[in-house]
Each structure stands twice: as C-alpha cells, then as structure tokens.
Amino acid sequence: MQVSIGDQPIFFDVIGAKLAPDGPQMREKPTLIVMHGGPGFDHSGLRQDFDGFADIAQVLYIDHRGNGRSVPSDPATWTLAQWGDDVRSFCDALGIHKPIVFGQSFGGMVAQSYATRHPDHPRALILSSTAARMDFDASLALFRVKGGDEAFAIAERMWGSGSDEEFDTYMRVCMPLYNTTVREGGEHARARAITRREVYRHFSLPGREIRRMDFRAALNKILSPTLILAGANDPITPPHLAEEMASCMMPGLASLRTFENCGHGAFRDDPASVLQTIRDFIARV
Template identity: 50%
Template sequence: MLVEVNGARLYVDVENPGLVPDGAGMREKPVLLLLHGGPGFDHTGFKPAFSALTDVAQVVYYDHRGNGRSSGSDPASWNLDQWGEDVKALCDALGVVRPIVCGLSFGGYVAQAYATRYPDHPGGLILMSTAAKVSYPAIFEAFRRRGGPEAEAVARSYWTHPTAESRARYFEHCLPLYRFPAVPNAAFGRAILKTEVALHFNGPDHEQGRLDYRDALSRISCPTLVMAGEEDPIMPIAFGEELMRCLPPHLVRFERIARCGHVLHADAPERVFSTLRDFIAG
C-alpha cells in the first residue's frame, strides 16, 4: 500500500496482525519498523528472513522516499533530515505508538536521524551494520583485507568519486564481499535500484561524508541494540564499537558477531534472530 507522508507516497507492507487473541483477551504486539539500506535499494532485502520475528512483533516494511516503490523524485528531499522526519510521520499516519525501529546500514543513519530528533518516540532502537560517522580509509583497508588490492581499488574508485560506471564495477567486485564467506546476494537482484539516489548521497563530498551523530547519540532515551559483524568491509567493526560508545551506557547492548559480514541476518541467522527476538520481547 501507499501512505501519504510529508508530501511523498511511501510504499508500506505489513506482515501479520498486531492484535492477537491471548486467552480470554487480546494482546497487542509491538511494531517492528524496518529501515532498509542503500540508499538506492528497497525493503525487499529484509524478506523473507524477517518473517521469523512475526511471533513477537508486527513487522512493517517500507521504502524510503525516492527509493524502491515510493515516490519523491526531488533530490532536494534526499537527505537524512527528511528521511528521519518521514519515520516519525509514517508512524503518525499508521497510528503506531512506541515502535521498535530497526535500521540496517544506511537505514541505521536514518534511524539515528529520527531517534536523535525524537528521542521520546521509539520504544526501542536497533542499529545493524551501521555507523555514527564514516571513515573512508577504514573502509578501503577493510576491503583490502577481505578482497585484496583489486577490491580496495574498486571500492576506493566508487566511494571517492561515485559515478554510474564506478558503481557498476563496485557491484561486480565488492558487493559479494558484503557476505562472509563472499557470495553473491540474491536479495540485491530482487531490489529496485535507484542509482541516482545513491550518487546523490554517497561519498565524502556528499551527505554520507558529512554525517556525524556521535554527539547527538547521547540524547537517545530508549533501549538500543547495536549489532556489527567482524568481517564487514563496508561498515567495519570499529564503526559499531564507536557507535556503541556514543550511546548512554545504561541503555545500550552491543553484539559483536564473529565470522559475519555486512548482511548479518544472512550470515548468522540463528544468532541474529535469537538476539533480535530477545531484545523485542524484553
């Protein structure tokens, strides 16, 4: 379905009922709102894996404005302030109260934009394979470790000066390294790709290079789960460790996952979904 949010129509998909029979009464499940990676991808990378959580949450997927099946073709609106505002406005439009907001990769940036602006709104925050501040040299070094000099060179070419051509080479040589061990990810093939949104956002000269939530994260006031893979080349483990240190220590739980790349739920599904289920239920 399409939901009108801040002048854009966001594509939203909802999995399973939120209100279920429980003995003589009814029980309301928490809403797990999933924020996909990218930008320039869509929500389909979460499917079907996150169906595993429908026993403990009503799972809500959506495509960020300008991405996937959502509208929003004005590049002036392709920024974290707007994407973060859309999270709050989407919850208001759907009548969602105290959501558990889960951001993966770029979706983690959006989750931080939202939660640092509206710290009293989420009931919980999950930040997977993401960063409060990006270090490109750390990314290039991580790709060298995972894929050798060629992978490092291709990653450096794309992230330093993003173009459609360098992005195509990056997809061919570097995207398989997002998994551990390296393997093509079928979910990327199912996604609707919006290269123009990625080129607008990615790189040191664009918003990705300027974003810095390290100070603002001290405003977070809900339980927060940070998950990071030790073999992640695009969001190296040090990014997750730094993010964790910026959050209020009494609210944060950090999960460092060995032998795991960027796509945590694909590389270590048992541990990841057990951890997520525990956090949601808690």
C-alpha cells in the same frame, strides 16, 4: 501500499496482525519497523530474515523517500534529517505508537536521525551494521585485505564518482566481500531489488552528506533501549564504529553484540544467532 507524508508517497508493507487472539482477550503485539540500507535500494532484501518476527510483532517494511517504490521524490529532500522525520510522520499517519525501529546500514543512519530528533517516540532501537560516522580509509584498507588491489581500486572509484559502469563493477567484485557466506537465492534477491542509483550519488559521493555525517555528539539524546549489532568481518561499517556508537550513548542504554565470522548485516552470515538475539531483545523491551 502507500501513505502520503505531505506530497511524498511512502511505500510500506505489513506482515502480521497487530492484535493476536490469546485466550479470552486480544493481545497487542509491538510494531517492528524494518528499514533498509543503501541508499538507493529497497526493503525486499530484508524480507527473508524479518518476516519471521510476525509471531511476536507486527512487522512493517518501508522504502525511504526516493528509494524503492517511494517515488516520485524531490532530491532536495533526500537528507538524513528528512528521512528521520519521515519515520515519525509515517507513524503519525498510521497511528503507530512506540515502535521498535530496526535499521540496517543506511537504515541505521536514518534510525539515528529519527531517534535523536524524536527521542521520546521509539520504544526501542536496533542498529545493525551501521555507524555514527563513516571511516572510508578503514573500509578501503579492509577491501584490500579481502579482495586485493583490484577491490581497493574499484571501491575507491565507486566512492569517488559512482558511474553506472563503476556501480556495476562494484556490485560484481566488492559486494560479495561484504559477507563471509554466500546465501542461497542471493542472486534472486538482487534481481528483485529496485535500485535507485541517483539516490546513492546524491548522498554518498564526495562532498555529499555521508561524508559530513557525524551523530556522535547527538547520540546521548537517545532515550530508548538500543541493541547494536556488528559483524567482526564487516568492511563497510567495521566493528570499531559500532563500539564508538555504544560509547557515545548514555551509560547502560546500549547493548553491543559483535558476531565473529560475520560481515555486513551479521544476520545474513549467522541467522540463527543474530535473529535470536533480536528476538530476545524484543521480548525484553
């Protein structure tokens, strides 16, 4: 399905009903908006883990503008400010009030943009394996620990120019180092995903927005209960960046959970523990 935000089509999919029969009444479930990482990927890789929340929430997946099926798109609009505003505009277009917003990796950066620009709008936030700012030096050092000099050099080249050849090599050598386990069916999930490498290059190469991104001073604008999830073995958004996000928010608002023996997207390595943590948080808010 698609909805238009101005002249931008936004693809979304819905799992589960908003209203559930409950004795003599219809019980309203919260809306959980699930936002993918990248940029340059789509929502499909999250379906395996988040479809299951349809028993307690109406689950909506979106592809950010320029990503996945949310095309065509003007590259001039590929900014965190616009992606954050898109979340609010998407909700306005569909009549969604007080959503719980989950953002994985880049999706968590979009969630921070949304929540700092529209602090009264979300019911709650779940920030998974993301950061207020990147620490590329720390990530390169972790790639060297995990994959030796080869992984270090491949990551350095990928983040320096991101050619198609470098992208393919990075996906083959470095991507398996993101996590501590190998998921059954992972090759099919990668094959299903729509990749938009031009969005990655636009956002992530030297001089681009991810190199300047820094939400630390703005995080105290967030008013919603926030669950921050980190993997202790995440080379892309190491746990010290999750601790930093929590420390920048208003006291008592953020709950930080760091999962041992987990990498980027801790729910991929320890789904039982992490998904239950999310489920408990949704029940509380």
